Amino acid sequence: xxxxxxxxxxxxxxxxxxxxxxxxVGITDYAQDSxxxxxYVELPQEGGTVTKNEPFGVVESVKAVSDxxxxxSGSVTEVNDAIVDTPEAINxxxxxxxxxxxVDVASLDELDDLMSADEYQKFIEEEK
Amino acid sequence: MRHIVTxxxxxxxxxxxxxSSAGRKxxxxxxxxxxxxxxxxxxxxxxxxxxxxxxxxxPEVSEIDAVRHYTRLSxxxxxxxxxxxxxxxxxxxxxxxxxxxxxxLEGLSAIHPYQPEELSQGALRxxxxxxxxxxxxxGMSAITLQPSAxxxxxxxxxxxxxxxxxxxGRPRHKIIIPDTAHGTNPASSALAGFKVVPIKSxxxxxxxxDAVKAVMDDDTAALMLTNPNTIGIFERNIHDIAAYVHKxxxxxxxxxxxxxxxxxxxxxxxMGVDVVQFNLHKTFSTPHGGGGPGSGPVGVGKALVPFxxxxxxxxxxxxxxxxxxxxxxxxxxKAFYGNFGVMVKAYAYIRRMGPDGIRKAALTAILNANYIKxxxxxxxxxxYDQPCMHECVFSDxxxxxxxxxxIDMAKRLIDYGYHPPTVYFPLVVHGAIxxxxxxxxxxxxxxxxxxxxxxxxEEARANPDLLKSAPVNTKVQRVDEVxxxxxxxxxxxxxx
Numbered sequence: 001x002x003x004x005x006x007x008x009x010x011x012x013x014x015x016x017x018x019x020x021x022x023x024x025v026g027i028t029d030y031a032q033d034s035x036x037x038x039x040y041v042e043l044p045q046e047g048g049t050v051t052k053n054e055p056f057g058v059v060e061s062v063k064a065v066s067d068x069x070x071x072x073s074g075s076v077t078e079v080n081d082a083i084v085d086t087p088e089a090i091n092x093x094x095x096x097x098x099x100x101x102x103v104d105v106a107s108l109d110e111l112d113d114l115m116s117a118d119e120y121q122k123f124i125e126e127e128k
Numbered sequence: 129m130r131h132i133v134t135x136x137x138x139x140x141x142x143x144x145x146x147x148s149s150a151g152r153k154x155x156x157x158x159x160x161x162x163x164x165x166x167x168x169x170x171x172x173x174x175x176x177x178x179x180x181x182x183x184x185x186x187p188e189v190s191e192i193d194a195v196r197h198y199t200r201l202s203x204x205x206x207x208x209x210x211x212x213x214x215x216x217x218x219x220x221x222x223x224x225x226x227x228x229x230x231x232x233l234e235g236l237s238a239i240h241p242y243q244p245e246e247l248s249q250g251a252l253r254x255x256x257x258x259x260x261x262x263x264x265x266x267g268m269s270a271i272t273l274q275p276s277a278x279x280x281x282x283x284x285x286x287x288x289x290x291x292x293x294x295x296x297g298r299p300r301h302k303i304i305i306p307d308t309a310h311g312t313n314p315a316s317s318a319l320a321g322f323k324v325v326p327i328k329s330x331x332x333x334x335x336x337x338d339a340v341k342a343v344m345d346d347d348t349a350a351l352m353l354t355n356p357n358t359i360g361i362f363e364r365n366i367h368d369i370a371a372y373v374h375k376x377x378x379x380x381x382x383x384x385x386x387x388x389x390x391x392x393x394x395x396x397x398x399m400g401v402d403v404v405q406f407n408l409h410k411t412f413s414t415p416h417g418g419g420g421p422g423s424g425p426v427g428v429g430k431a432l433v434p435f436x437x438x439x440x441x442x443x444x445x446x447x448x449x450x451x452x453x454x455x456x457x458x459x460x461x462k463a464f465y466g467n468f469g470v471m472v473k474a475y476a477y478i479r480r481m482g483p484d485g486i487r488k489a490a491l492t493a494i495l496n497a498n499y500i501k502x503x504x505x506x507x508x509x510x511x512y513d514q515p516c517m518h519e520c521v522f523s524d525x526x527x528x529x530x531x532x533x534x535i536d537m538a539k540r541l542i543d544y545g546y547h548p549p550t551v552y553f554p555l556v557v558h559g560a561i562x563x564x565x566x567x568x569x570x571x572x573x574x575x576x577x578x579x580x581x582x583x584x585x586e587e588a589r590a591n592p593d594l595l596k597s598a599p600v601n602t603k604v605q606r607v608d609e610v611x612x613x614x615x616x617x618x619x620x621x622x623x624x
Contacts, residue, residue: 062609064552
């Protein structure tokens with residue numbers, strides 16, 4: 001399983017990539033593997049707001065329906081609508097094609113309590 | 129071992145549309161004895177079906193074709209009347225047929241809800257007494273039988289909680305829900321206008337007072353939990369947790385979906401529960417699933433009685449009457465008085481079982497689940513290794529080394545003639561296999577199932593590919609669930 005070093009991770013298995021003030025958010029390789037084949041995804045509207053630790057969308061596999069939790073607060077500047085029609089991208093390329101939303105981050109401090117790749121890997125080992 | 133599945137006479141069956149032949153009839157209507165009038169002459173053209181006749185292409189078959197078609201389809205079906213059905217969290221227990229007989233008694237099945245009160249005294253008495261029995265079993269002050277299913281019962285309970293705080297002049301907006309609660313709980317809370325605050329259970333699967341303390345505040349209306357919870361474990365801290373939540377002015381909602389494990393043994397009211405819904409179609413003798421009808425009565429403690437849906441039934445002397453003047457009531461939640469036929473079955477079940485029988489059913493359900501848990505815990509990973517209530521949860525951890533997952537083993541069980549247990553739920557267990565045998569199965573049935581599960585574990589080790597392609601003995605083999613979910617075809621169309 002792959003956990004890129006330049007990303008930050010949440011306990012709910014989302015990843016964040018920061019570029020200036022804009023954070024790109026998706027779910028991790030571990031999350032897509034645990035879910036199994038993703039069949040449906042629901043994302044917020046562009047221009048809406050998301051709040052740290054609050055649900056911003058839904059992902060559904062043949063096994064389960066799960067909330068997507070936002071790692072940061074801010075306004076949604078871009079939504080990857082392409083994956084709504086091709087949810088399999090979430091299984092195939094969780095860190096690339098299947099990014100979910102881009103957020104204009106309200107406070108960069110909010111990223112402080114997120115995990116590094118190493119910390120996240122340790123976290124999921126314990127969770128298993 | 130002796131397998132219960134044989135290669136039987138499995139007939140293929142086309143769709144009823146495909147056996148249709150224009151002009152073929154099953155029934156010849158009686159000769160028309162009034163003058164025939166052309167519809168086009170008396171009905172405005174816009175109201176005639178015309179070219180877009182939705183009845184066009186409707187199947188035309190002979191009577192025996194229709195009988196064979198539906199009989200064959202019914203033979204493909206699998207239910208608790210055909211085999212073991214250990215679907216956890218759902219209580220798919222066998223329901224004695226005598227209760228069906230009771231529900232079909234003409235005096236109960238042919239009455240009309242608009243019939244005057246004085247001509248419906250038997251039905252009113254049955255509702256009144258069933259409310260009484262459920263109050264006795266749960267230890268609650270009063271019951272409404274109106275809600276038509278468990279989730280509607282949840283909504284009814286939550287609306288009463290909202291009304292209670294509104295009446296106190298201090299509305300509260302949050303409901304705390306543990307990760308081991310029933311899946312419908314967050315949805316019902318949101319529908320009732322509450323914000324859901326999820327909390328985690330401890331590593332032993334039990335909710336702790338500290339976890340509740342960390343999130344409980346003066347905007348929290350209630351803690352909503354399921355007891356026993358969805359991993360089949362009794363929430364043993366419930367008493368302390370309830371006392372704390374009450375001290376903070378909040379209420380306790382208990383989802384009664386798992387009541388089969390505690391009925392006749394302990395009373396929810398005495399645990400500090402303020403609201404509970406019953407699932408008569410799980411616990412009290414109505415077949416569960418198949419789209420209903422169900423029944424989800426709600427029991428409440430004293431403080432919530434004024435908010436119960438109306439009308440209520442009052443007994444004065446030997447007469448029963450509706451009371452429609454309930455100013456604080458949240459109003460009706462269902463047309464008329466609920467799904468009456470289901471109430472009759474529950475009434476017959478409770479009367480026939482009696483207090484001792486009901487208690488024994490719960491104890492036997494617990495014993496059966498623990499028997500399966502102990503028998504299989506060396507073969508399958510048991511995440512919560514402790515005494516369980518009516519159901520036990522395993523995972524596929526031990527078999528994942530061979531590339532075999534829960535779904536493969538569930539599908540293989542079909543080959544051996546068992547309905548698979550609940551899989552991938554509860555979410556707190558990865559690859560969950562949740563088994564609820566219920567009280568009605570014999571030791572021989574349980575032993576057959578246990579032996580089969582062990583055989584499947586051995587197959588997982590020796591021949592994982594076999595499990596990957598299971599089921600192989602069925603008419604329809606492994607279906608492509610992913611494609612079905614991504615590209616659903618919901619309607620048959622000619623030539624499609």
